[in-house]
Amino acid sequence: MDWLERMNHALDYIEGHLDDEIDYAKIAQAACSSEYHFSRMFSSISGISLSEYIRRRRLTAAAFEIQKTDIRIIDAAIKYGYESSDSFARAFQKVHGIKPSEARNKGVKLKAFPRISFQISIKGDVEMEYRIENIDFELRIIGKSEPVKTNRAFKVIPSLWNGAKKDGFMQRLIDMSWENPKCKLEGLLGVCGKEAAITDEVFDYFMGVRYAGQDPSDMDTLVIPPSTWAVFPNVVEAWKRLYSEWIPTSGYELANLPCIECYYGPKHKPRHELWVPVVPK
Template identity: 30%
Template sequence: MHAWESIQITLDLIEANLSEEISINELANKANLSPFYYQRLFKRLVNKTVMEYIKLRRLARASEYLAEHKNRILDVALNFGFASHETFTRSFKKAYGLTPEKYRANPVKLNHFIKPELILNYAMVDEGVPLIADDIVIEVNRKTLSNPRTFVGIEIEVPICQLVGGETTGIAIVEELWMKLGSQRHNIPNQIPGGNEFAALYMGNAKEGNCMYMAGVEVESGTSVEGYSTFELPAKEYLVCGFEAENFNELVNSAVFKADKFMERWMKKHNLTTADFAIEMYYPTTPEVAYLEHWIVPVPIEQ
């Protein structure tokens, strides 16, 4: 068994027992490591200490519970391993920038520290070969776009850290943008029946550490709408990372970050970098699967 597999076993154990007491000694024993080496290896692979990680995953689960149930906040805190209302409130506000009370009154979308799938840090596949990793399936292919495609939507400037890694907590600005687009979609004319929803990431005039993010819908060529942004996807060859998950929530809140990490490694392994924009292409969700593609223009790295 590889070292990362031992840590993955304990990540699965933690996820299944977020409402229970979890000790480092128990986890280390499950990983067949001493507590000292277990904690060192965990921090190296997960980028958080064991207890920091457990707290962040408990906060993620507790936030879902707060939005869906009417239990007292103290009861929610105790159920997810927090010693008091005050401890829970302090941790929640530090992670998300608002108190549990304010979140329950106005349940905005949140970014959570997601449960890692460490196999994605080590496994590698060729083009056209699917990789199955617990709750997602990833496959890399090339696709040639013969004609440009046009999208109209809304753009905002966002911190890059909100879009990569799944290790940043706080209000999910991007998900709020998608909700705004959904409420205004009827204002956009010439939408293509069966066309894709999409997102574009590009630098534009964003300040350092940020990028522009546009959420939009596919429209007929030449369409321009006052008050909305337009993006023309050029006719080029693209490297497409397609991935699927059990449902849409899992797709956009977890799988998308895991696929990002995998694709970053895949590009490096194949001596490729990207052009100055990246695309998220959304497809209709069915009861069986939710599917999304990342499109990039591959650029060879000169050796």
Template identity: 35%
Template sequence: MLERLNQALEHIERHLDREIEVEELARVAATSEYHFRRIFSALAGMPLSEYIRRRRLTLAAAEVLAGRETLLTIAVRYGYGSGEAFARAFRAMHGIGPGEARRTGAALSSQSRMAFRLTIEGRSRMRYRVVDKGDFTVVGLRARVPLVHAGPNRAIMDFVRGIAPQTLALLEELSDQEPHGIVAVCDGLDPGRAENTELDYYHGVITSTAAPAGTTTLEVPAGTWAVFTTSGPVPQAIQELWRDVFAEWFPSNPYRGRPGPEILRTRLSPERTEADAELWLPVEPEHG
């Protein structure tokens, strides 16, 4: 998998001066467009579109400083429809406009070419299972929240604190299938998983029971799920599990992500500093 991802990176480099289709990159990587966006952002730490933008502006900066072509010619080469649009993007990355950079020979930022490599650190074996599950319903309360990559998600924390204990107790009684108990469900995530993009967050249960008044439902079709477990300090252990799933498990196993909600079941220690966690991700066979 990593070899094919690196071939897709080479394809990006060869086509920075023309339109790059994500569908074509996914074909080179021998996976789906959805999974390619997801695994790229997880491994690279930025969305695919941001990496392409920064690589184009890195090459454009070298041509601006070389001074052999007009700024408009360079702008058009790298996909900008006007000198003004190019200047805005250039300034956003380099902190200076292209005209001023050419006049002063200023030092500019650079986005290095990426290559993905698998590093085996031997910390622990990843515990997982693959489950075929029929269609089910998430019943609970919903909020629109930003995606946070590291540290606590304050929007989610504030939302959950506002749920009455009796409401949680009522919901927990409805849980009648895996994953059991109160779960956190994220749906409608941006495929590139860009920081601060919004998603639908559900705090509720998996059930076949009718939803009580005042709650929201999410219907989930049948499919295959990869289920990962971890234990450790919160939120670090859970965020490290997300990282390891995309950096280690997907490149080493014949599955890819598919569209669908992501489900996290967490059981906190009495001190609320440690947790046992179970992460359910929708998957499909890589070449199924």
């Protein structure tokens, strides 16, 4: 089963459970992926978080049923995953612009969010540079984490670094950065999530550096085990093309570890890289 087929199997599971409990682990299982990486793949490719997609599909299905049947509003609310008619009404009005009861009126306008279908887009006109790095020791990183909404990551993360620069935290990291490199993963590091804390909507973005000294009392420590990495120049471009172009044809699967954004000094080329944990298929 190829990557494209696995992703569409995951969508089949969602469609089959819009009026039932949706198990996020089973969605990822249908795609032969972990919950951590499936939510990232989905939001990166589709431009919408997984939970928001499910919410829109459920409210679309609910609108169709309310229009076509005499189902009670409270029953529709429970059927499509809401604990009360009030919470359902608020969500319904936010999407459709009207109350659920008004959906039965003739000529009323509603919004339908169709099912997503993943398809191959033949590109190949722009190559993707990458290299494979094997790190055979633990990576010990110190710093601090901030919560980031997945669908706003490209806007929020630069603002986090700008804030770190203004309040002096970035300079502290630079002053503490690794002096005798053991590998090429040096510079300011943005670690995208911790497996235990990742959700489909929010992840922890850890800003830090590799460090061998005494742990500062006001910083946290993150340890990543020995692993293999696919490394891409240009963080933003790499994120955009990673899941839709490189992963499906690479012969690698994503490892169950966070990705790392590495930002180098002003004279370094490239200026930044995306480190992606991988294992051979």
